[in-house]
Amino acid sequence: MSKWKHGAPRVAFISGGGSGLGLRLAHELVQEGVKVAIFDLYVDDAVLADLRKQASNGGWVESYTVDITDPDAIDITMDLAAAEIGAPEFAINCAGILRTAEFTELPYEIFEQTIRVNLIGSRNFAAGALRHMQSGGHLALVASLAGICGSYTHAAYSASKFGVVGLAEVLRTELTPKGIHVSVVCPGEIQTPMLEEERRVGRVVAEVVNEFAGVMPVDKAVAGILAGLRRRQYMITPGFRARLTRALARKTTTLFHRIVDGKVRAGLAAERQLTATE
Template sequence: MNNWKYGCPQVAFVSGGGSGIGLNLSRALLQDGASVAIFDLAVSDALLVELRQLCRNGQRVKSYTVDITDPEAVDEAMNRAAAELGAPDFAVNCAGILRTAVFSALRYETFELTVRVNLIGSRNFAAGALRHMQPGGHLALTASLAGICGSYTHAAYSASKFGVVGLAEVLRTELKPQGIHVSVICPGEIQTPMLAEERKVGSPVTELVNEFAGVMPVDKAVQGILKGLRQRQYMITPGFRARLTRALARKATTLFHWIVDGKVAQGLALERRKAGNA
């Protein structure tokens, strides 16, 4: 498994490592031989015991309770992690939230919270990690396919993730002369607890629109993400359907809008029929 282009990381910083993509990446990094620092709002003792069972030959895994939206707290936690585990040669931000509603029903507070966690949190993570990262290091920010193309009810989420893609583009440009690689992860929908919660309250229209790119099991998605990270690709989108969606959104905008508009019209018509039969 240790097939990283420039060698397996020795120390990895992972935010949002207590669940979903972040947890699965943490497991993979441990299996590849890295020590891992996890930054999250909470990581259970049982999970830490499980992750520590993966450690070999002096590897360590430690968790740091931190709110990714608090820049001073993030800096302090990363300072402690660097002192205890060493400077990171790999850092990936997976912390994020998903809140959906049509824009006219989207509260300001919800919009602001989504931007603070997803975009400002990415800024805080990058700033904290780069204080310690040396040339040869690799920084990765998790955005979304929603950071390439907007979807129904995704005003807050897409705005924040478009911002993450823009931030990553600037960091790639600025850090390349310093010998630090940058990746931005732009997956479609992945079967994670975050998506499961959204499905309970989200719009069926959104689900219909997003089915074009498909939904990936988390283990398969992480395999694709890891492949891109190991090769130090800049933009990583696992899955053929998601990559096709990304290509259409970027290179065939008129066709892509026609497809999305058709899906939205179909979904709204279904909603009206259901309401009429209720």
């Protein structure tokens, strides 16, 4: 286990900590003696009890029910958490949703909901945490590789995550002079319940396109993300294939588009073949 560049935080705020990536990060932190505040729409009592059993060296966890899209509720709830367990030295926004469809088939309501949760939610989380974070603190926002390069059926998701990356860029610029570090986490696909649901209801063509960056087991993804967070790295993308995809998308756009277009053609052909055999 790598050490924290500036020492392990004493208090951490995590949104979306009731499941998925946020929950795994909460597990790791409480085992390191960190006091963790989880913010989520719902946290199962059994999950909370298990987190508390994992706590060691003074670590602890409290959960707070709140809607990430409600800015006033976030401010009030984070004020309460800061009063109860302390001001956050580390805060990471993991709350997010994924809804997929071709743009022409994507209802406005779904597009708006995705932007509200993923992008406006990131804004609300950052604003609430920064009310209490002091110099030396560390703010992290979970975006996605989809915030670097678009993918088939991901219009709403990519738009929201591109926005999160842009928000992180500005926050890094503004907060660096104040001594607060900023990270943006841009992983490829991680084997979480959210990905399992996408595979169940999503398009084959999206799976074919996204396979270029690979799918990471959650344990390896969390280990890679934590390693970057401990170093206070700005942009964190675990996994060689995902980092290669990020580099191609940013530095060789024309080549990357050719690769993606080829994947789309292959995916659409696979869908036609499946339809023909049904």
